[in-house]
Amino acid sequence: MPVTALPADVPVSSYGPDLDVLRRQDPEIADVMLGEVRRQQDSLQLIAAENFTSPAVLAALGSPLANKYAEGYPGARHHGGCEYVDAAERIAVDRATALFGAEHANVQPHSGSSAVLAAYAALLRPGDTVLAMGLPYGGHLTHGSPANFSGRWFDFVPYGVEPDSGLIDYEQVRELARGRRPKAIVCGSISYPRHVDYALFREIADEVGAYLIADAAHPMGLVAGGAAPSPVPYADVVCATTHKVLRGPRGGMILCGSELAERIDRAVFPFTQGGAQMHTIAAKAVAFGEAATPAFTAYAHQVVEHAQVLAAALAAEGFAVTTGGTDTHLITADPAPLGVDGPTARARLAAAGLVLDTCALPYGDGRGIRLGTAAVTTQGMGPAEMARIAMLFTLALDEDPERTARVRAEVRDLAGRFPPYGR
Incomplete structure (x- = not known):
């Protein structure tokens, strides 16, 4: 199959670095890539979880940082030669904490699901009871799906929405929390189009002595731009993605207070992940910088x-x-x-x-x-x-x-x- 022709009015550099090199080395994969470019150009991308990164983010993703193995954290790696990737991760962490007003950030999670897994690992033990939005009402797979680790390792109790309005039934949340005394309450969803009342969730969590975990994968970019309320002042742990509205690379992050920082970091590495993807972390840093403008x-x-x-x-x-x-x-x-x-x-x-x-x-x-x-x-x-x-x-x-x-x-x-x- 011949390599797809590039649109004449768009420079090759717009599709990422060294595309000409790829076309010469592996025309079959180049054809797939350019087919996807053409698909994105010729259709409207209305998937709520997708966005277009900037050329600067793409450049970081395609950089030699992809070559570096860097298990651990800046200043405490299990590999040598990490002085520059340490700097990249420190920049990403500093920018994330400043952008969202958090005391601590972990930018290593490979995805939003990885971030949630690490949050559960830091705060919970198998068999603990967790209150989260039910999947039929917009909850994520990590909120108790039997096909997911969450539904197999923990006792999830689902809450829902009011039949008439479709809004979160906060009274049901309170009643379930009082009756089941969960170890954690998760607020957030993948298809709930309204703002979440984080202060009310915090009040309910405090009443029953539960951790509050905000799964803010979807709204976090809006939070960065001041277009949505922030969960950071209310939640013990905030899990998010760096793509979607935030316009960064595909990946996750975790925000928390300083008292949970060590537990979160150890839950990410070495408990749930190995080496960090340093090219992605650098791209996250670029996106955080762009989001601060x-x-x-x-x-x-x-x-x-x-x-x-x-x-x-x-x-x-x-x-x-x-x-x-x-x-x-x-x-x-x-x-x-x-x-x-x-x-x-x-x-x-x-x-x-x-x-x-x-x-x-x-x-x-x-x-x-x-x-x-x-x-x-x-x-x-x-x-x-x-x-x-x-x-x-x-x-x-x-x-x-x-x-x-x-x-x-x-x-x-x-x-x-x-x-x-x-x-």
Whole structure:
């Protein structure tokens, strides 16, 4: 299969360092990479957990730091020659603690799930009771799924949302906490579009003597930009990812107070992970630096504004938007009023170049759709584009090949006017 041609108007350097080297050395993998580049250019990335990193983040990811083995922590590595990667990790830690106002940060977790695993390892023992949002209401796999380590090692008690509003049922949380006396309470989800009342969760945790763990993988980028409340002043441990709205590399991080710092660090290494990925840690440092700028603050508020415009437009098109809207970058909706379920909607939208996910629906047997505005906002789109995207959703759900082709062409044109790189 021939190597995919690069778009003529976008420089090779926009796709990362040394792509020409890869094309000469391994055209088969280069073709896969450029196929993905073309997919990202020709469609709209509306998956709530995805974003476009900056060229600087990509440069760090493709750097010689990837060559360095660095088990341990700065100043206490199990390998020699770590003076420069030590500096990179110290910069990442300093920037993370300053950005989020935390006393301690561990930037080594390979993912959000790795961060949660380490938090549990630091605070819990197998068999302990943990209170977390139930998976049908938006909880993550690490919040007690039987397919995940969390559901096999701990006794998870799920809480849910109010049937009418779709908002977290805080009275249920309190009652369950009083009745089950959990060792920890987890707040956070993957498909809850409203702000979490961290102060109330803290109050409930204190009442029953539980640790409070905030799984803030989704909103942490908004927190960095001042567009969402921070869990840091309230939670004993905050777990997060560095991609999503934060626009960093794929990875995780943990924030905590100084009293838990040693337990968290030992839970990451050596308990749950080996050598740190130093190129990724350097890329995290770059992202934290970018997130500390006024431009990122403006971006974070734009992401929320665009999500609210898109949610309202989807509701006007006939989608049943859960909780009646959103406070964040994230929207969940039921397409059933338009005659399709979530998986069918996702497939038809994908055929038209509108890429998103499905999600569980509270108090329903089917699945809805989950989408976000972080990536399209990074591309420079605005409220007018959000309104048009909602209309394209409705057109794409009509199972008509000719109409799908027309929507696909418009999506390609829209994406082309707002390229993620090369602007």
